[in-house]
Structures are given as C-alpha cells and as structure tokens.
Amino acid sequence: MTDDHAATPQPGPQSAPQPGPQSAPEFAPPLDTDPAPAPAPTAEEQALAARAAEEQAAHRTRRRKAAVRWGCAVLVFALAGTGTALAVTAPERTDIPGLATAGDGRYTFPPLALPPLPSGKAAPNLKDKSKDKSAAVHLADLRYLLLPAPKEAGGSVNPPVFPAPTVPTGSASASPSASGTPSGTPSGAPSGTSSASASPSASGTASAAPEGAAPANWVSCDALLGDLQNPARMRTLLRQNVCRAATVREWTASDGTSTRIRLMRFGTSAEAWDTFSRTRSEIQLKAAPDARTATSSADGELPDGVEVTRKESRETAGKDVPTTRLAFVSASDVVAVITMTNPRGVPAAAFRQVVDLQSDLLA
CATH class of the missing domain: 1.20.5 (Single alpha-helices involved in coiled-coils or other helix-helix interfaces)
Known part of the structure; x- marks a missing residue:
C-alpha cells in the first residue's frame, strides 16, 4: 500500500570539507613604524x-x-x-x-682647725645629756678656740698651725685668783698682756706658735666689765660662778665693722649656763644700751649643745640695718660674747657668719 504523502527526504550525512587549495588573502601594505623626522630646532x-x-x-x-x-x-x-x-x-x-x-658682707676666713688636746684627753662631747657634764668640758687652750681674724682685717687665709698640746687651764689643779684671772697670771697684770707674762701655768707660750698664728691674749675676766653699762652686777655674777680664764680677739675689717669676741671659761657647765642666761637677760652693753633680742635658740644650723641669743641695737643705718649686733653663746663650760659695730650698719651675713663659725669652734 502506498502512502498518500510523498516521503520526506531525510537529511543525510554531510560530507566533511575536503582540504584543498584556499584562496590567498588580499595583500595588505606594511605599516610604517618610523615617525616622521622632527623638524630641526630653531636658533631661538x-x-x-x-x-x-x-x-x-x-x-x-x-x-x-x-x-x-x-x-x-x-x-x-x-x-x-x-x-x-x-x-x-x-x-x-x-x-x-x-x-x-655680688658681695653680701661675708668675710674670708682660713680653714677652721681645732687645737690639739692634751695627751690622753678627749674632745668635749656637747651632745651628752647625762648629769655628768665632765665629758663636755673644753680642755684645749682657750686662746686657740677663738675665731681668727679674716682676710679683710689683715688676717691670714692659711690654716692655723698650733704648738704642742698643753695641760688644760681651768682644771682642778688650777685655782682661780680672786680677780678671776687664770691661775699663774701675775697679780696686777693689765688686760691684754701677752701670753708670755700672763698665760696660765703649763699653757704654752706665744713664742711656740709660728709666725702668723700667734694666739690671742689672756685677759682678766673683769676685762669684760669695761664694755657693760652695769659692771657691778656682772662682777658679782663672775665671782659667784668663778670665772677661771678669759681671752679676747678683736679686729676692724675693710668695711669698717669692728668685731670683738670674748671667751670665758668656768669650772662647770652649770656655772657657765647661769652666767649665760643672766647675762643675756640682765646685762646691757655700752655699744647698744637699748639692744633688743633678735633671735634666740631657733637656729637649726647650730651645733648640738650650743645655745645662742642674738641682739641688735635700735639705732639703725640705711635700710634699717642696726649699727650694733650682739651674740651670747653658751657651749658647756665656755661663754662667748660677740660684739660687732659699724656706724654704716653691720651686715647681717657677716654677723651670722662670725657667730656660726665661733659656735662651730666651741662645739
């Protein structure tokens, strides 16, 4: 039986392209890679x-x-x-x-040095608070415990050289004379006599000291009375407490300030303290009859065992600088009285320096 429709042709296998000669591409002219030559620079x-x-x-x-x-x-x-x-x-x-x-008035002192002690003797121990005060007694020559004169007063700046140590004055074997002068002082010897004639027995002579380190003079304890307004009261005080020895050094510096330092030695620290406490409160100096207390024992820089009371006159120079400054120093069995005067005013720095250095020597 035949179909009514014509048979649809089925696609068959396509044949692969067969290699063969291909057409040559059209010719492309080569590219020109060289730029056009730059024009030559002009002269400008x-x-x-x-x-x-x-x-x-x-x-x-x-x-x-x-x-x-x-x-x-x-x-x-x-x-x-x-x-x-x-x-x-x-x-x-x-x-x-x-x-x-700028100078503030301080002086130039030589290096401080303590004099030698007698053989077998110890230095004073002012820190000892016990009832036995014998350990705080000064046994060195009292004259060498005085502050030396500064350079501004013609003093030397070389360290002092001391003679051989001597037997201490004011010991139990040295009894004071009726006038309060050291034992061995000739009766009627004037104040300020040289140590050769007025030094205590067995206390070294001035000739033993080298040139430029001569000791201060021994003086009578009564020599201090000439500086006071009420000498009778002070004389009684010195007799009651038995002043054993006294010495003094004084100088006038180039600034016009006159300084006098007196040291007095007593038999015990109790006698010295009584003299110190009554002198600072009851005694007035001729140089400053109206002196008033400036400071008292409030200086933290003072050595242990040293008590200082400072006074100054009401009379002042320029800028309210007092013309007189005083200091009373207590160091066990020794009492020091320091007086500095100047009509133009005593520099505070110089006064403090002198007091502190003298206190260091006694401590």
Whole structure:
C-alpha cells in the first residue's frame, strides 16, 4: 500500500570539507613604524635650552657655595662656643667680670682647725645629756678656740698651725685668783698682756706658735666689765660662778665693722649656763644700751649643745640695718660674747657668719 504523502527526504550525512587549495588573502601594505623626522630646532629654541642649562648649573653652584658657607659658619660657632665654655669654666667664677657674685658682707676666713688636746684627753662631747657634764668640758687652750681674724682685717687665709698640746687651764689643779684671772697670771697684770707674762701655768707660750698664728691674749675676766653699762652686777655674777680664764680677739675689717669676741671659761657647765642666761637677760652693753633680742635658740644650723641669743641695737643705718649686733653663746663650760659695730650698719651675713663659725669652734 502506498502512502498518500510523498516521503520526506531525510537529511543525510554531510560530507566533511575536503582540504584543498584556499584562496590567498588580499595583500595588505606594511605599516610604517618610523615617525616622521622632527623638524630641526630653531636658533631661538637652541638659545633657550642653552640658557636653561646654564641656569641649572649656576643654581647647583650656588647651592654648593651656600652649603660650604653654612658649614663654615657652624664650625666657627662650634669652635667659638667651645672656647667660650673653656674660658668660663676654667677660671674661678669670681675672676670673671660680670659673673662674680655680688658681695653680701661675708668675710674670708682660713680653714677652721681645732687645737690639739692634751695627751690622753678627749674632745668635749656637747651632745651628752647625762648629769655628768665632765665629758663636755673644753680642755684645749682657750686662746686657740677663738675665731681668727679674716682676710679683710689683715688676717691670714692659711690654716692655723698650733704648738704642742698643753695641760688644760681651768682644771682642778688650777685655782682661780680672786680677780678671776687664770691661775699663774701675775697679780696686777693689765688686760691684754701677752701670753708670755700672763698665760696660765703649763699653757704654752706665744713664742711656740709660728709666725702668723700667734694666739690671742689672756685677759682678766673683769676685762669684760669695761664694755657693760652695769659692771657691778656682772662682777658679782663672775665671782659667784668663778670665772677661771678669759681671752679676747678683736679686729676692724675693710668695711669698717669692728668685731670683738670674748671667751670665758668656768669650772662647770652649770656655772657657765647661769652666767649665760643672766647675762643675756640682765646685762646691757655700752655699744647698744637699748639692744633688743633678735633671735634666740631657733637656729637649726647650730651645733648640738650650743645655745645662742642674738641682739641688735635700735639705732639703725640705711635700710634699717642696726649699727650694733650682739651674740651670747653658751657651749658647756665656755661663754662667748660677740660684739660687732659699724656706724654704716653691720651686715647681717657677716654677723651670722662670725657667730656660726665661733659656735662651730666651741662645739
């Protein structure tokens, strides 16, 4: 039986393309890679380029010269600074104009030194608070416990040299005379006699001291009475407490300030304390009859065992500086009376210096 519809032709397998000669591509002209030649620079452009190169070279030269100049300047300043530093630090500050500290009135003293003690004797121990005060007794020569004169008063700045130690004055074997002078002092010897004639027995002579370190003079305890307004009361006090020995040193400095330091030794610290406490409260000096207490025992810089009362006159010079300053010092069996006067006013720094140094020697 035949179909009504014609048979649809089925797709057959396509044949693979057969290799064969292909058509050659059309010819493309080669690309030209070389740029067109630049036009030659004009004379003006060449001149500008040359000028720019010259400016760059000149700029580099200027920078090099500036670097050399600054380097030289830095080197010069460094050398100058080093030289200045050496010039300032090498000499003493006081020798450089403009840097020296302005003087405040203090003096130039030699280095303080304590005199030698007799063989087998100990230095006083003012810190001892026990009832036995024998350990606080000063056994050295009292004259060498005085503060030396400063350079401004013609004194030496060399350390003192002391003679061989001697037997202490004011010991149990040395009894005071009726006038209060040290044992061995000739009767009627005037105040201020030399140690050769008025020194206590066995106390070294002045000739034993080298030149420039002569000791102060021994004086009668009554010599202090000439400085007082009420000498009778002081004489009674010295007799009651039995002053054993006394010495004095005085000087006048270049600033016009006169200084007098008196030391008095007593048999015991109790006798010395009674004299000190009554003198500072009851006795008035002729140099300052209206003296008033400035400070008393409030100085934390004082050595242990030393008591100081400072007074100053009501009469003052410029800037309310008193013309007279006083100090009473108690150091166990020794009492010191320091008087400094100057019509132009006694510098506070110099007064404090003298009091502190004398206190150090007695401590």
